[in-house]
Amino acid sequence: MESRLAQFAALNQKDKATAYQSLLAEVLAQEDQSNLHAEIHTLVDNAVNQESVGLVISRGILSELVKALSEGKVRNTEQRKRIVEDTLSIVQPRIVSYEEQVNSLRFQLADILEEEEQWSDAARVLTGISLDSGQRSLPDAEKLRVYVRIVRLLLEDEDSVEAERYYNRAALLAHSTTERETLLQFKLCQARISDYSRKFLEAASRYHELSWVAEIDEEERKHMLSAAMTCAILAPAGPNRSRVLAALCRDERTAELPSFNILLKMFHDRILRPNEIKEFEGTLKPHQLAKISISxxxxxxxxxxxxxxxxxxxxxxxxxxxxxxxxxxxxxxxxxxxxxxxxxxxxxxxxxxxxxxxxxxxxxxxxxxxxxxxxxxxxxxxxxxxDVLGEEDDAQGKAGGLGDVEQVEEDTGAPFTKRWDMQIRLTAANVSRFATRPYTSIPNCEFQVETIVQHLTEKGLVSFGAVQA
Missing domain, CATH: 1.10.10.10 (Winged helix-like DNA-binding domain superfamily/Winged helix DNA-binding domain)
Structure with a gap:
């Protein structure tokens, strides 16, 4: 190998390019690839670091090597990984001259590391890719794909702080693509970032929305629905959570999931006991069991x-x-x-x-x-x-001298439905109260009643027949 490379030094630039490419093809084509890593190291080092080899020739050699690696001409995955890492270390001092080839090698190395489930290492490799400068600036849609992939990899290792940095960059580019797969991955990252940031109401809504997307695998949709239920249970109690709980309880798919009983009890405003949440606690992720400090x-x-x-x-x-x-x-x-x-x-x-x-x-x-x-x-x-029960008592129809009116209330389990019913009963009670009091005791009552009747008549909501003696 070294003797042949020494002979190339005497060739002119045109013949030298052909000689280097022929040697690379010969090395990659050999049956015994046990010494392939060392031979490619020597070849790449000579092409990149020898002053007699022009930049055009060295770029061509690296481009051919990148193409051969992507086509699987190096059969052993571990050896391919070593070749990529070694080539990147050789080129690093002169990375400005080989940005396009380095980016391609980093994508390949990230693929290998992701297959090996080395999530953080794969993300770190992708962060080294030059997206905004150099010979060829990537389009916004491609940058978005890279950022979303980095976020997804970091979240696999639960590095939510670093993931949020790249998510914020991706959010600025989300408008740049109409590619369905990329947008779905972005929305999933959005839900997971909200989950890790303890914005459980936002996370529950986004997970639930994604669980209806037909393009996502059924098993993944079921997992997202379960995540939506978990986030809804962990969300701060109040009216906003009640709306999310109502949406999940109306979804008939939730009845098949383990957390449904707790979800239903929360929806119906029933007190939870320690033994009931013990099993649910075992399904939570570490960030959902994080310790909180008291001020x-x-x-x-x-x-x-x-x-x-x-x-x-x-x-x-x-x-x-x-x-x-x-x-x-x-x-x-x-x-x-x-x-x-x-x-x-x-x-x-x-x-x-x-x-x-x-x-x-x-x-x-x-x-x-x-x-x-x-x-x-x-x-x-x-x-x-x-105050809740007090408001219900005010609307029980006790006004106007009618006394206590027995009412049968349908238990819908929905607090906002109850509130709407309560407002209707309160309005009816006030009308009844006004009807039983003389006009003189109510300021401008006659004018107000006449105005209301006229408005209802114009809308066709009431009609008056002839009064017979």
């Missing part, structure tokens, strides 16, 4: 206790949720208790949530501040009063 202010508020409570063994000593799952379950149980009780003491709520009375009050206060719970707190009486 110094919350810790101080949770530690405040009366002297008679300080030595009470029946009061829990927990000052807050320990994990993401703990917080989701406690917030749900707090919201569920508001459907059961008109009011509850700090101590009683603490016993229900397995928290100190101060920690229970802190959690309720935060949910009320965020408008995820309707109620008020009396810190003097150490009492939390819930």
């Amino acid at each position: 110094s202010n919350d810790r101080l508020a949770s530690a405040v206790a009366d002297d008679d409570q300080a030595n009470d063994a029946t009061i829990s000593t927990r000052k807050g949720p320990a994990t993401v799952l703990d917080r989701a379950v406690m917030e749900h149980n707090l919201l569920a208790s508001s459907k059961i009780y008109n009011n509850i003491t700090f101590r009683g709520l603490g016993a229900l949530l397995d928290l100190t009375p101060g920690a229970a009050e802190t959690m309720a206060r935060r949910m009320i501040e965020q408008r995820r719970l309707k109620g008020s707190i009396d810190q003097v009486e150490k009492l939390i009063s819930f």
